Amino acid sequence: AQSVAQPEDQVNVAEGNPLTVKCTYSVSGNPYLFWYVQYPNRGLQFLLKYITGDNLVKGSYGFEAEFNKSQTSFHLKKPSALVSDSALYFCAVDPREAGTALIFGKGTTLSVSS
Amino acid sequence: DTGVSQDPRHKITKRGQNVTFRCDPISEHNRLYWYRQTLGQGPEFLTYFQNEAQLEKSRLLSDRFSAERPKGSFSTLEIQRTEQGDSAMYLCASSPPQGIEDTDTQYFGPGTRLTVL
Numbered sequence: 001a002q003s004v005a006q007p008e009d010q011v012n013v014a015e016g017n018p019l020t021v022k023c024t025y026s027v028s029g030n031p032y033l034f035w036y037v038q039y040p041n042r043g044l045q046f047l048l049k050y051i052t053g054d055n056l057v058k059g060s061y062g063f064e065a066e067f068n069k070s071q072t073s074f075h076l077k078k079p080s081a082l083v084s085d086s087a088l089y090f091c092a093v094d095p096r097e098a099g100t101a102l103i104f105g106k107g108t109t110l111s112v113s114s
Numbered sequence: 115d116t117g118v119s120q121d122p123r124h125k126i127t128k129r130g131q132n133v134t135f136r137c138d139p140i141s142e143h144n145r146l147y148w149y150r151q152t153l154g155q156g157p158e159f160l161t162y163f164q165n166e167a168q169l170e171k172s173r174l175l176s177d178r179f180s181a182e183r184p185k186g187s188f189s190t191l192e193i194q195r196t197e198q199g200d201s202a203m204y205l206c207a208s209s210p211p212q213g214i215e216d217t218d219t220q221y222f223g224p225g226t227r228l229t230v231l
Contacts, residue, residue: 004156022231032218034219036222041227042224042225043118043120043222043224043225044207044222045206045222046219046220046221046222049218049219059185066122066130090156090157092156092197094218100145100162100170101147101159101162101170101172102145102157102159103147104158104222105157105160106154107155107156109155
């Protein structure tokens with residue numbers, strides 16, 4: 001079965017330190033990969049995506065993600081965390097099959113302390 | 115453009131009642147999706163429309179659930195005879211037509227949180 005794994009329920013970092021939120025996927029073919037962020041009582045906000053090309057993609061608010069095809073991973077990164085980055089982060093995969101549904105991971109709560 | 119909007123934002127109902135939610139996609143987005151998100155989980159796909167045609171339905175969408183998009187603009191999701199297990203956040207997303215920039219990206223609304231007592 002196709003799936004997305006976010007192995008950490010929570011990631012804690014100090015403000016100013018680099019952060020990484022991990023994502024691996026089990027989807028055949030060449031899927032599209034996404035990161036979304038969710039703030040309390042709000043919907044999902046698109047951060048960035050990988051379609052093709054350079055393995056390092058840059059997105060909103062200084063976030064970037066690195067695609068690794070051999071490891072089927074798409075880790076979210078930021079060089080210097082802000083307290084305002086604290087939120088729930090979701091990795092999602094579009095399998096590019098007949099359906100168009102995104103497959104989401106369970107989410108990782110990022111907590112940035114001052 | 116104000117993004118995807120959903121109404122109501124919160125709904126509390128008693129078991130057995132019917133509820134209906136509305137989603138207004140970003141203008142000119144011809145593709146519309148419904149997802150359900152329960153606590154501690156990522157969103158799960160329910161159904162997909164391209165214009166007014168419902169092209170895909172998840173097996174999560176039991177016969178108590180029905181979705182429509184009559185004119186290819188807004189969409190409604192109705193749940194009949196609600197059960198406590200229906201309590202969740204219902205999210206709507208839209209994306210532009212193929213050939214348009216960002217056609218592969220789904221943009222989400224704020225969601226409707228349903229509580230079934």
